[in-house]
Amino acid sequence: MPDMTTGQALNNALSLILEQNPTAFIAGEDIGIYGGAFGVTEGLLAQFGEERIKDTPISEDVIAGLAVGASMTGGKPIVEMQFSDFIVNAMDPIVNQAAKLHFMYGGSVNVPIIVRGASGAGTGAAAQHSQSLESWFCHVPGLKVVTPSNPQNAYDLLLHSFTDPNPIIFMEHKLIYKIKDYVELNDIPKESSMLGKANIVSEGKDITIVSYSNMVNISKEAIVAKELQDYSIELIDLQTVSPIDYDTIKTSLKKTKKLLVCQEAPSNSSVGTTVISKIVESELFNELEIAPKLISGLHSPMPSAKHLELNVIPQVEDITNAVKSML
Amino acid sequence: MPDMTTGQALNNALSLILEQNPTAFIAGEDIGIYGGAFGVTEGLLAQFGEERIKDTPISEDVIAGLAVGASMTGGKPIVEMQFSDFIVNAMDPIVNQAAKLHFMYGGSVNVPIIVRGASGAGTGAAAQHSQSLESWFCHVPGLKVVTPSNPQNAYDLLLHSFTDPNPIIFMEHKLIYKIKDYVELNDIPKESSMLGKANIVSEGKDITIVSYSNMVNISKEAIVAKELQDYSIELIDLQTVSPIDYDTIKTSLKKTKKLLVCQEAPSNSSVGTTVISKIVESELFNELEIAPKLISGLHSPMPSAKHLELNVIPQVEDITNAVKSML
């Protein structure tokens, strides 16, 4: 198997799911002949037909709502929000329905849906097409939130999400689609054991960087660059931001005693503040040698111009500088 | 002026706004003859007529969207989400439009709207009518988020929100509506100086409790009770949760060295984790004597049964116990 992009890896995962699960189907805007705005569903229409690759009108509310209804009645829907920004139009079915029905109906139903969407900035798509909204969904009990960062974990996390009995928000950062790497085409797992498990991208003992989604790649760039060459940095990719794998973070911090969190989303009410808060609320408070730090996107809508966009999103040098200031 | 409930205080503020601002109007479901599901707009229809007290169909998207359009063209809309849970149906106009247009259009427009809604649990209304969603809006650049806790600050904060040139999410906890107290019926201010300013509810030197919305009242109950009588507790009511008044918090912490945060919303990606994270990221990290603590609602939808609902929402004794454990 040659190297493949994250887009192709997701495509392979979807194909495997559809092949092995007759009740699985995909619905969304332009996912058929167009292959999805980012090409993730390319070729699936030809392979599986209109019965299972369902192009919808531009109607995000019913796209998510039909997933809820289908999942309650034996279907296994995977639906796409073309840009995850449009998920604002589907908040009722996701937040008031999917997230709550299992609990609200006393455990008598499950809502195993996956809502995929392209998130993040960096393509000049500006304020309404560049958001990283995963933090919202972490605030909602009943949802799990998954944020792949590369071809392999995108592939695996999608399969694990499919196996999970809960509603999953699956956020694919636009800039990871084109990342190319070797992908082991694993089978569909029996259990969704990967959800809630962080991945240690690189081991180190001087400082722990906790990150997720594309910011993992930016962090990696920073730590392999010459400027940080002399430091021993542990980089943790959360992979799922709800639930969060605190065990892995804590084990790391017991060693490094220093915490830096990096995310693209703005900081208020976010994953990053959650990680820092939970850590300092814990026994780790006494082990941290210096104040933890959060690098995040600015508290600003995304501008369209490239030089302004770069100013809002954390860059390699922001991470470099932060690490240096902490060591 | 006799004592009045928070509902009446808000009603007085609305009345004053409508009286003094011919372009101000109110729109929402059942706000006319019904007087609003919680009575906040009672009598306004009779006083100001259908032109300005606009009953709408059950259409939250256009309720918020019309506010955006009206505010861009000289109107001063105040719209009501009957329960703030229904704001999920208005996320596009609020998040993708109201919050972003000023920035996205290069400063050429303002969107001075107020979106009011009844939030929180405690009335047995269950999962879809009991949420505290303010944290979401704190995550969105361009919005301000206001959370009154009593008749006087509800009155004043509404007037200040009206004066502010930005879109405001104004969350009224259901349990504060009936709280009765003396209210000074101040004039409409020239500037929205109260937004972003916390209020020190009670001064103390042993521990700082940061809270907002109805949880301020629960905290107050805890600290005046016999069990905590011997401690000197500083209670801070944030009043606005975006932006947050860190100056007041820090000044307090320099004195108390101990931070307890109390909120009704679940903890992940919330106001509470933001406060703790920002504090420990700052120079205060070295001044805190013990780990900060967040008391929050459970990460669970709200159940309908009373004994289960009480289990999800923080209670007086949770605060009492936390304070004791920290002192």
Added chain:
Amino acid sequence: MTLSTTTQLELHRMMMLIRLFEEALEEMFSRGLLHGTMHLSIGQEATAAGACLALQKDDLITSTHRGHGHCLAKGAEPYKMFAELLGREDGYCRGRGGSMHIADLSNGNLGANGIVAGSLTISVGAALSFQMQKKDNIILCFFGDGAVNEGSFHEALNLASLWSLPVLFLCENNQYGMSMATDKAVAGDSIASRGNSYGIESIQIDGNDVEGVYENVLNFKNKILSSGGPKFIEAVTYRYRGHSKSDRNLYRTSDEIEYWKEEKDPIKRYIGKLIESGISEDQLKDIDTDIKDLIRKSVKQALDSPLSPITNLEEDSYA
């Protein structure tokens, strides 16, 4: 269509059961036994009873905040419903749902929903399952006149029509959405004509005529199963009680309420018809007695049953 006596008595029995169930709830509420509010469908029983009795057990329904009638008519046990409203372990949702959110999967009730129009898109998804699984079933989606102005109504009807899904949309037009009169809230000709505008065959019927409701639902159900595609019914009815427990009824006259109670009550009308067609008053009285007995026993059993235990609610939030 002439209905068998068994069916007729079943329709009557179900309307009575709904009425007496809700009257019992009212009484419990006034005694302070219930936490939270509730929405009573007293006066609207014919729609729920007529519609659900035209369905098979494995046909599905979705329901609304005003859903006690739908739930009972689809086969739920009063005991488990009372238990639910009282927060008991035996409640349909173990005390987590309450009045507004009862689901009864065992009888094909996918659940009441506290969100106006919240169940429309869900019903579309369930209908898609039936279509994909090639099942000979339909889903009947209940919603109120207030729901037709929500965006999700529009998206749901459009998609159901495009994809020819086996869903029967049933609008209970009780003429008010809370305080809002339907004709101040719905632009265009009528709610049924709005259904038509999506290319969906739609009719307006008397929602207080239980046999009419039954027959029209049966007819549309058969059409859906034979030729595919959704159908739409606007059933005109009326609610006697306030919207919820905090309603002061300022938006309508007591004359109007009285008129509907006196002239149009679905149960009263049907009793008249049954007696005309030869059913004896004694037969009806027996039914009455049975139901009153069932209600009394169910209430007592529910009150005597244990509260739902406080489990780890965070764990309960996930499957």
Added chain:
Amino acid sequence: MTLSTTTQLELHRMMMLIRLFEEALEEMFSRGLLHGTMHLSIGQEATAAGACLALQKDDLITSTHRGHGHCLAKGAEPYKMFAELLGREDGYCRGRGGSMHIADLSNGNLGANGIVAGSLTISVGAALSFQMQKKDNIILCFFGDGAVNEGSFHEALNLASLWSLPVLFLCENNQYGMSMATDKAVAGDSIASRGNSYGIESIQIDGNDVEGVYENVLNFKNKILSSGGPKFIEAVTYRYRGHSKSDRNLYRTSDEIEYWKEEKDPIKRYIGKLIESGISEDQLKDIDTDIKDLIRKSVKQALDSPLSPITNLEEDSYA
């Protein structure tokens, strides 16, 4: 209606300006000068030009992701638009909006919107302002055929009709929403008939006939001002280019595209008509030259102008 030569030439000039403006953008894009994607309206110029020239300066419009034409036709300067797309200080939104989000308040353009159907409810609010302020103006709301399936379309039309708001809904039906053919996405008879279902007078017109668009918009505008209430136009047109820069056009045939280019091009057709009615080719050539000149100069000026300075963007987020 017979239009004056001045108006006719203005309509022609505006279509040419839009076409050449977007062709220049294409060229700049291929030279790598532009960050991000864009949506070109080449082939649809008649709708924008005809509609906006029927408005007064203080009438408003809201626009879409495919909004360059609307913006120009409402009076924007090409220079400031180029500057916007290039992230320059002089851009209409100081480089913060880009192609999809240009607002030009000075000429009554409340803004393009990246959210499909995002501007419909906004236009309702603006119309409410006109109504409350008793102004003799309308707002014209542009949106695509894809937008009519969004929930916000439904809520906006319903409310505009109920409240008799002075808004003219103008659907540019270019027959595709991205890859989705309109008739696979819109249930019911037609988009215009959907307008009718809200009690809104609605017509379907040839969106590539610039005079027809002009006259119908003018007519509806006058009706709105004289008798109140919204109106609805479905203008049938066609886009030649892909949806955005990443479109491979797999969902339609090149024959179809060629047919529209050859037989139905709004500019070509109008030139034919103008020449028939006695306007000389020289006159048209002069206009051409003027526009080309304007475009060339504007591009150069924009490229030479300074980038938008990096200010404190967090502060810029608030008024």
